[in-house]
Amino acid sequence: MADFYQNGIVTTMHNLTRRTHEELETELIKFSKTRPLGLILPSLYSELEGDALKDIVSKLKEVPYLNEIVIGLDRADLKQYKHALRFFGDLPQHHRILWNDGPRLQALDAKLQTLGLAPKELGKGRNVWYCMGYILASGKTESVALHDCDIVTYEKSLLARLLYPVANPKFNYEFSKGYYARISNGQINGRVSRLLVTPLIKALKKVVGYNEYLDYMDSFRYPLAGEFSFRRDVLNDLRIPSDWGLEIGVLSEMQRNYAHNRICQVDIADNYDHKHQDLSLDNEEEGLSKMSIDITKAFFRKLATQGNTFSTESFRTLKATYYRIALDYVETYHNDAIMNGLTTDIHLEEKAVEMFAQNIVTAGQRFLDNPMETPFMPTWSRVVSAMPDVLEQLKAAVEADHAEFS
Numbered sequence: 001m002a003d004f005y006q007n008g009i010v011t012t013m014h015n016l017t018r019r020t021h022e023e024l025e026t027e028l029i030k031f032s033k034t035r036p037l038g039l040i041l042p043s044l045y046s047e048l049e050g051d052a053l054k055d056i057v058s059k060l061k062e063v064p065y066l067n068e069i070v071i072g073l074d075r076a077d078l079k080q081y082k083h084a085l086r087f088f089g090d091l092p093q094h095h096r097i098l099w100n101d102g103p104r105l106q107a108l109d110a111k112l113q114t115l116g117l118a119p120k121e122l123g124k125g126r127n128v129w130y131c132m133g134y135i136l137a138s139g140k141t142e143s144v145a146l147h148d149c150d151i152v153t154y155e156k157s158l159l160a161r162l163l164y165p166v167a168n169p170k171f172n173y174e175f176s177k178g179y180y181a182r183i184s185n186g187q188i189n190g191r192v193s194r195l196l197v198t199p200l201i202k203a204l205k206k207v208v209g210y211n212e213y214l215d216y217m218d219s220f221r222y223p224l225a226g227e228f229s230f231r232r233d234v235l236n237d238l239r240i241p242s243d244w245g246l247e248i249g250v251l252s253e254m255q256r257n258y259a260h261n262r263i264c265q266v267d268i269a270d271n272y273d274h275k276h277q278d279l280s281l282d283n284e285e286e287g288l289s290k291m292s293i294d295i296t297k298a299f300f301r302k303l304a305t306q307g308n309t310f311s312t313e314s315f316r317t318l319k320a321t322y323y324r325i326a327l328d329y330v331e332t333y334h335n336d337a338i339m340n341g342l343t344t345d346i347h348l349e350e351k352a353v354e355m356f357a358q359n360i361v362t363a364g365q366r367f368l369d370n371p372m373e374t375p376f377m378p379t380w381s382r383v384v385s386a387m388p389d390v391l392e393q394l395k396a397a398v399e400a401d402h403a404e405f406s
């Protein structure tokens with residue numbers, strides 16, 4: 001039986017009674033009359049070729065409460081975009097695909113570039129940013145969920161639970177973050193979340209001292225979950241990074257823009273599995289190694305905006321503090337795994353911790369070398385102020401692609 005402990009300064013919505021999906025769905029249908037509901041799917045074309053997204057789409061077909069589904073499609077040529085139109089074509093809900101590499105959206109991106117407002121890096125962050133713009137442009141939904149397209153344990157209840165806190169008109173939450181355990185093949189996964197993010201937050205708390213932001217970040221049970229939901233107005237003022245700091249950046253922005261009682265986290269699944277990336281022990285520019293550097297830099301940037309100063313020495317202290325805490329977690333997770341009939345590979349986990357420790361110093365050095373470097377994409381309100389009809393142009397481009405090729 002799950003516990004009902006409130007572990008932090010944001011509300012935690014547990015799964016205490018295992019309500020059936022049908023019960024939740026009945027309520028969501030009712031809520032959607034007052035707050036129309038939407039879903040963003042940031043996708044790579046290659047994900048259309050795997051089994052996970054096929055399964056997700058087949059389950060989405062049966063969801064009766066969604067007003068709109070917005071698919072951001074990356075790395076697709078014309079033939080692949082046409083295939084995507086067929087692939088998502090059976091969805092009964094109103095849906096649109098943002099063909100990010102198509103000439104129309106590329107032309108809009110070029111215009112934004114001349115104003116210095118286009119995202120600089122390709123990737124999920126940029127894809128999500130354009131989808132968020134489209135949600136604002138279409139105006140069809142009031143509350144929106146976003147989840148990854150590589151989930152291999154997808155259930156309709158994941159979406160229902162993810163949306164519920166921002167869908168129920170009696171609740172005042174602006175933002176809800178999903179959490180779950182990640183287990184597959186008898187192993188506990190979630191390597192960066194467990195072995196970098198949580199111990200890094202604890203280490204920063206020791207090195208930096210009391211800090212409300214760190215307390216807030218420490219409240220999240222799965223800070224790197226790519227699953228969250230929000231009210232539409234949140235999207236106007238979200239300043240998010242385009243690199244792997246996206247999830248941390250979204251949480252940081254929510255703390256900056258809203259009171260804690262407008263933010264919650266929700267248990268969305270008993271178990272979650274997805275496509276795993278390489279640890280990439282020998283290459284800092286790839287896999288979980290790059291992810292860990294981007295995430296660590298996101299913390300440093302945020303703390304610097306709160307008046308904290310860093311030096312080579314403070315990064316070394318942080319590395320040592322982190323390393324000790326993270327090694328304790330390796331043992332903690334191992335014992336938790338054993339009691340649950342699972343395993344963790346202690347050797348691999350310690351290698352990951354060694355790499356993350358080194359990457360804390362690397363991230364720190366990069367931050368000191370280039371403190372003004374910012375992967376942030378502008379807020380949509382800023383873009384609208386610079387180009388007042390940008391949302392109309394975005395919507396028109398997507399509609400024109402749809403009309404021409406479907």
Ligand SMILES: O=C(O)[C@H](O)COP(=O)(O)O
Nearest residue numbers: 189190191192193224276
């Ligand atoms: O959430 C995480 O920690 C990273 O995305 C890595 O996840 P994985 O260990 O489940 O691949």
